Amino acid sequence: MDWYAHTPKIPGAPWEPLREHLLRVAARAEGFASVLFPESRWAGAWARALGLLHDAGKYADAFQSLLKDGKGRVDHSTVGAVFALERYGDRSAAGWLLAYAVAGHHAGLPDGGGSGDGSLTVRLRKARIPDSVRADFLREVGPLLPAELPLPPFADPFAVALFARMIFSCLTDADALATEGYSDPETAALRGGQPDLPTLAAALRMHLAGKAAGADHSDVNRIRVEVLERCRDAAALPPGLFSLAVPTGGGKTLSSLSFALEHALRHGLRRVIYVIPYLSIIEQTAEVFRHAAFAGLPGAVLEHHSAYGPPGGFKDGDEEGVGPDRHKLASENWDSPVTVTTAVQFFESFFAARPSRCRKLRNVAGSVIVLDEAQLLPLPHLRPCLVLLEALARDYGCTVLLSTATQPALGRDQPLPFGLEGIRPIMPGDGAPALHRAMERVRVEHAGRLDDEALAGLLADDGNPQALCVLDTRGHAADLHRMLTERKVDGVRHLSAAMCAEHRSAVLAAIRADLDAKRPCRVVSTQLVEAGVDLDFPLVLRAMAGLDSIAQSAGRCNREGRLDGVGRVVVFDTERRNGLSDLNRRRDITKELMAARPWEEALRPDALSTYFHRLYGASLKKRTFDGGDPYDVARAWERLATTGRPDAFPFRAVAADFHLIDNEQVAVITPYTDEAKRWAVALRASERPGPLARKLQRFTVTIPRGQLARLMAAGIVEAIGEHGQFLLLTDCDGHYDAALGLTARDPRERTELENVV
Known part of the structure; x- marks a missing residue:
């Protein structure tokens, strides 16, 4: 037979x-x-x-x-x-x-x-x-x-x-x-064909040489050159665990990429995986890699995240030789020389059970993993994340680079009961204070309690034509923006995760144009602007938060060091409440720490070190109240590491419980442009909705799953597709604001929907 x-x-x-x-x-x-x-x-x-x-x-x-x-x-x-x-x-x-x-x-x-x-x-x-x-x-x-x-x-x-x-x-x-x-076989033939690592490394060297030749001789650029040189020197060291702690604006992004590529070439590693915490950062980072560092090299960078759209958008034909099908194929197994992805995608895949999530894991072996903004690893899942990184370096030939402006205490000699052993700092530890002083471009001050009226007054002041105000929730940012708009203040703009990726990208481009042209530009934003978003304001207002968040907001102030003096970072207390326990814990530790020292010292390395020690110590104390591990709330590490028999591994149970973001989010399609509306209409009628859904990925907004049923009951969101797998905003004109993004007209809905970051 x-x-x-x-x-x-x-x-x-x-x-x-x-x-x-x-x-x-x-x-x-x-x-x-x-x-x-x-x-x-x-x-x-x-x-x-x-x-x-x-x-x-x-x-x-x-x-x-x-x-x-x-x-x-x-x-x-x-x-x-x-x-x-x-x-x-x-x-x-x-x-x-x-x-x-x-x-x-x-x-x-x-x-x-x-x-x-x-x-x-x-x-x-x-x-x-x-x-x-x-x-x-x-x-x-x-x-x-x-x-x-x-x-x-x-x-x-x-x-x-x-x-x-x-x-x-x-x-x-x-x-x-x-x-x-x-x-x-036709689809199979589309796979591969990307440039190799030597080609990418050569392109990056050429790009960085061109940048250096055209840069002025400011202190900021001198520091950037030093950081780059140290990264290139460190690339020769044996694979393992590294850290790169450089103040915001010090050129970490391209310097860390240079380290990754040169290190991979020196030691025969296969690819670079750049792991980023926020979608707002990933879009900018991939853009820098694709159109600056690797310009003219199609297929060099794979973006893998929920809001991805191919270079130049979806259109007929093959954009730059890399059509959307090639990107989709590469995202299935990360078969790309450089992958830029989110922390959620990276870490959850290693605790997943589904084949579609696990296919790519084998391509992580023998890679350089750059963990950007490492301080944003969520404390409730810190233990399984660090144990995973250590295992990848120990058993699978990976090099891990922790890149951050505010280096958290992640080594085993720190207050954590676990940690990474043998982290090698690329920038000498004893040079951190000197590096901070050389990069000191702002002065931090504390303004006490400011209500929205006072905030609006500061932002509307003719003496502050360009300013950024960073708040903790979508609702607070939306309310302050409305107040400024009603007062007809010039140059008011808004940024939050209530806006889809396409909308955010357009607003960021407009903000940069305003700043470059020295036009009035008053931006009200949630914390998504803090990490890695390349903006440069003379004045930054930040609601009281963790010292790491304040330092990140300060990185948007006098970023290029072009002011005659220093920029102003004004920290203020607010009457607005939120139910975000982790943010509140970080805020309270900052208030306690800064009660004993002047605010102009807030960004010094010793202050940040003390902050992280207290933050981790506070989490340790939490154990005495609930008896669980505050660094492994899903018990992912515990259940796997204590399995006594090979027939008892709880793979599926761990996968079901391990979510890097505690509040499970769902993506709602918000087709706010005419083109996206046409795609949404076609999506309703399509028998093969996958390609259309990919076109609409950059037009999605995430909301808490607990909110979905109420929005659907109100007719604001509906499920479409043969299996109801796509969620669509029913009336974009009525429920998607041109400035604020996704809104809900029912006040009860708005309270819950907007009390998220």
């Missing part, structure tokens, strides 16, 4: 023989896994075994009948899991780690234990495998399976679970690519 894996899309084309598919997947997976451990190729045998086992259930007559008539459903994944345990031991880690991956290569990694039908133990117990399936598989494929699969002495069960996800990634990506190569 002949056995097949897939039927063709084109009528009359040959069916894919099952044995050939297993061999193709095994070969691909083995190649992917061979780079997981740079010093040894032993992991390749694991992945080869997975490739040979994963579709063993397709030897069943029932599955072959399914291919012929398309009727019914056959569980072909559990069969390979059973064979994995029979071949490599039902009490060994090898057998179980293979079984998790094979059983989950379509539905996702299962939990080992539990009584639900989806748990691996229940699936194995219910499995009924005909003797003919076992005989046919063992005859055709059995002799090709590796005889033994040694497991090296990983540090703890967390490291074993990470290895399970890595080989799962090798299998799922190999299976997807092999299947695509058979069923859709």
Whole structure:
């Protein structure tokens, strides 16, 4: 009998023989896994075994009948899991780690234990495998399976679970690519073709040389040159953990990219992954990389986040040789020399269970990971994030660079009960005070309590034609903007996450144009403007917040050092309340710290160091109230690191609970331009909505999931698509303000919707 894996899309084309598919997947997976451990190729045998086992259930007559008539459903994944345990031991880690991956290569990694039908133990117990399936598989494929699969002495069960996800990634990506190569060769041909790392490094060197030649000889530019030189020198050091602590405006973005590329070339690493906390920053950073550092090199940068649109927008044809299909394909497995992504996408993928989230993990091995604004790692998930970074550096040949203007205390000699060991600072620690003094361009002052009337008065003052006011919530920013607009103050603009990415980009461009032309420009913003957004104001007003946030806001003041004197950063107390516990805790620590020292010292390195020590210490004290780990509230690290048996890993349970942002958000399409409205109309009627939905990604606004039901009940948002998977703002003209973004007319709705960052 002949056995097949897939039927063709084109009528009359040959069916894919099952044995050939297993061999193709095994070969691909083995190649992917061979780079997981740079010093040894032993992991390749694991992945080869997975490739040979994963579709063993397709030897069943029932599955072959399914291919012929398309009727019914056959569980072909559990069969390979059973064979994995029979071949490599039902009490060994090898057998179980293979079984998790094979059983989950379509539905996702299962939990080992539990009584639900989806748990691996229940699936194995219910499995009924005909003797003919076992005989046919063992005859055709059995002799090709590796005889033994040694497991090296990983540090703890967390490291074993990470290895399970890595080989799962090798299998799922190999299976997807092999299947695509058979069923859709035209799509498969679109993959690859990006410039290599030597080409990108040479382009960046040329760009930086051009910038240096055209720069003036200010103190700020002198510091930027020093930072760049130290990054290039550090690139020669062995891979591992590094930190780059430079005051805002010191050129961290391109200097850290230079370190990453030069380090990768020196040590044979494969790619650069730039991890950024906010969407507002990622858009700017990718733009700098794509159109400045790597100008004329299409495909050099992959942006992977929820609001992504391809370079130049979606249009007919192929933009710069890289159409949206190529970007989509590269985002599936991060097969790109430089990937710019969000912290949510990066960290949640490593605790995910779905194949679509895990395919890319194998491409993280052997990479330089730049963690931009490292101080923004959320404290409730700090332990699993740091343990993951340490494991990637220790076991998977990665180099991790923590880049920040306010270096948090993340080493093991700090107040944390855990941390990263052996972090090497690129900028000498004893040089931090001198570097701060050289970059000192602002004076911080405290204005006491200011209500909105007083704030509006400061911003409307003719003596402050260009000023930035940073507030904590969308609602507060919207209310102050309305007040200024009603007073007909010149140059008023607004920025918040209530605006879609396309809207924010347009407003940021207008703000920069106003600043360059020295026109009146009064901007009211939430904290999304703080980290990495390249703006330069003579006056910045900041609602009382954590000292790290104040330092980031100060980075938008006199950024280029062009003022005759220093810029003003005015910190003020506000009567507005919010339910954001982490922001409030950081604010209270700042008030306590600065009560004992003058505000002009707020940005000094010793003040920031004390702030982070107290912040982490405050979180430690929280343990005594609820008994849980304040740095692992989802228990992601705890449940994986304390797993005593290989058959008990809770992969799916951890994936369900681990969310870097506590308030789960949903994306609402807000088509505020005429073109986007046409796309939205087409989306309603389309049988293949995926491409249209990608066009609308930059026209989405996230809201708390708890708010969605009320907005839908009010008819403000509706679910569209065959499965209701897309959320659409029903009346953009009525509920999307040209200045403020997404609003809700019902006052009860607005209170909840706008009390978020």
